[in-house]
Amino acid sequence: MRRRIIFLIALVMVLVSSPNALAQSYGITLGLGVASVRMDDMKYLQEHILGTYPVEGQITSSFPPFTSVSLAVFKQLYDHIRIGGAYTYSTTGGKSSYADYSGDISTEFTAMSHRLGAYLSYLVLGGDRLGLSLKGRMDANFTSMTIQSAYSIYGYTNGLSNKYRSISPSGSVGTELMYKLKNYSLGMEAGYLVDLSGDLKNSESGNPLLDPNDLERTLNSDWTGWYVQIKGLIWLNF
Amino acid sequence: MGRYISIFIVIMLLSGLGACFYSDTKIYEVEPVPGDPPVFSVSTNLDTLYNPAVNDSLEVIYNVEISGGELYYLYADVGSTSIFESDSTSGSFWIYPTLADSSGIDSLYMEFYYSSNSNSLADKAGYEAIIEYLSFAIDFNLEDKK
Numbered sequence: 001m002r003r004r005i006i007f008l009i010a011l012v013m014v015l016v017s018s019p020n021a022l023a024q025s026y027g028i029t030l031g032l033g034v035a036s037v038r039m040d041d042m043k044y045l046q047e048h049i050l051g052t053y054p055v056e057g058q059i060t061s062s063f064p065p066f067t068s069v070s071l072a073v074f075k076q077l078y079d080h081i082r083i084g085g086a087y088t089y090s091t092t093g094g095k096s097s098y099a100d101y102s103g104d105i106s107t108e109f110t111a112m113s114h115r116l117g118a119y120l121s122y123l124v125l126g127g128d129r130l131g132l133s134l135k136g137r138m139d140a141n142f143t144s145m146t147i148q149s150a151y152s153i154y155g156y157t158n159g160l161s162n163k164y165r166s167i168s169p170s171g172s173v174g175t176e177l178m179y180k181l182k183n184y185s186l187g188m189e190a191g192y193l194v195d196l197s198g199d200l201k202n203s204e205s206g207n208p209l210l211d212p213n214d215l216e217r218t219l220n221s222d223w224t225g226w227y228v229q230i231k232g233l234i235w236l237n238f
Numbered sequence: 239m240g241r242y243i244s245i246f247i248v249i250m251l252l253s254g255l256g257a258c259f260y261s262d263t264k265i266y267e268v269e270p271v272p273g274d275p276p277v278f279s280v281s282t283n284l285d286t287l288y289n290p291a292v293n294d295s296l297e298v299i300y301n302v303e304i305s306g307g308e309l310y311y312l313y314a315d316v317g318s319t320s321i322f323e324s325d326s327t328s329g330s331f332w333i334y335p336t337l338a339d340s341s342g343i344d345s346l347y348m349e350f351y352y353s354s355n356s357n358s359l360a361d362k363a364g365y366e367a368i369i370e371y372l373s374f375a376i377d378f379n380l381e382d383k384k
Contacts, residue, residue: 054362058266066260093260099267102360110260153365232247 025076026236031189033229035068035090041197041211041219042094042109042145048212049107049149050096057098057105066092068227072119080123086137088115090223103153110146113223115139115170131185133176141170141195143221144203164209166221168198178233185233195223273355276307278370280350289343289377295332296376298346302327307353310367315347316376338378348372 043062050057067090074084090113097106117139125132143166150159174191197220200209208218283299284290302309304327314322314331317339322331338344351367360366 055268055270055357055359060264060266061262067258069258089258091258091260093262095262095264097265098359099265100270100358102356102358102366104265105359106265108262112260151359151363153360153363156365 029233031070031229031231035227036065036225038222038224039063059096105151107149114142163203164200166198170195190228197222270357299330310351
């Protein structure tokens with residue numbers, strides 16, 4: 001693993017410092033789209049919490065595909081190769097609830113992912129206007145997960161909120177199709193993200209979020225899934 | 239043309255801000271189907287007495303029989319003074335002459351709270367009850383003591 005990281009860093013350094021770079025253009029891309037997530041442990045925890053309700057509640061949402069926004073800066077090293085740094089924000093969540101004339105009870109999960117990393121893209125098909133690239137990206141993925149439970153019975157309310165976080169490495173591969181206009185390009189990107197699931201720890205106490213049925217196991221966040229984004233690219237020619 | 243595209247993009251971005259925070263406003267609403275209410279009966283040693291008298295003291299003995307439910311609590315008051323509370327289905331407590339008011343006749347109120355079996359959230363959490371009331375006129379015999 002260490003060797004691979006060193007190799008990747010060396011490769012990036014060689015590419016960036018290459019004196020024979022054919023193009024020196026820089027650019028910014030902004031993407032807006034949807035990403036699916038796996039979140040098996042959180043779905044499992046959601047089921048478990050629902051089972052502790054004194055009544056038969058229902059899961060109304062369970063980590064559906066939701067918003068994904070990304071911002072990247074890049075350098076066009078060669079006609080076909082581009083490297084850059086990127087930030088991606090994704091969010092999703094879940095909710096289970098029950099309500100009747102006497103009151104209500106609910107549990108909400110809110111998950112946010114902040115991914116920061118570097119990418120490399122290779123233009124496989126390109127013309128004057130249209131370009132199809134393959135893209136690989138490595139990130140550090142910071143997850144923030146809030147779990148809130150609350151009930152209200154005949155006007156008496158009570159609740160509990162806990163915040164957890166995790167850090168995990170992640171990588172993605174994708175395809176980018178861009179159409180070049182004047183100083184900007186428009187297009188889309190689709191790909192698959194593999195998140196090496198990070199153990200969730202309480203943000204305040206640092207205690208791990210344990211599996212309620214197996215206290216030896218720590219539950220984790222897992223953002224593995226497909227993503228698709230509409231993208232805008234602005235060229236900055238210094 | 240470029241300006242209009244920029245404005246369009248900014249409007250699109252602003253309109254999508256809400257989507258940056260996941261939320262689900264749906265609530266699973268249920269109309270509970272009530273079960274049969276518990277069969278409840280209570281007997282006391284005062285049942286057959288007319289205006290039981292408190293001389294030095296008066297012991298009140300009660301016994302609750304309940305099936306298909308649970309007794310949550312019993313509260314006993316003389317007038318507006320609370321004198322006893324319990325979650326036990328049988329027990330006893332004492333009434334003393336110090337509880338008498340000026341009229342010499344007061345009321346003993348007993349309230350029995352037990353499960354409603356409505357199958358609502360409040361019922362399942364033990365926050366909803368059927369209440370059974372009992373009351374007895376208590377004679378503190380103030381005339382005899384004068």
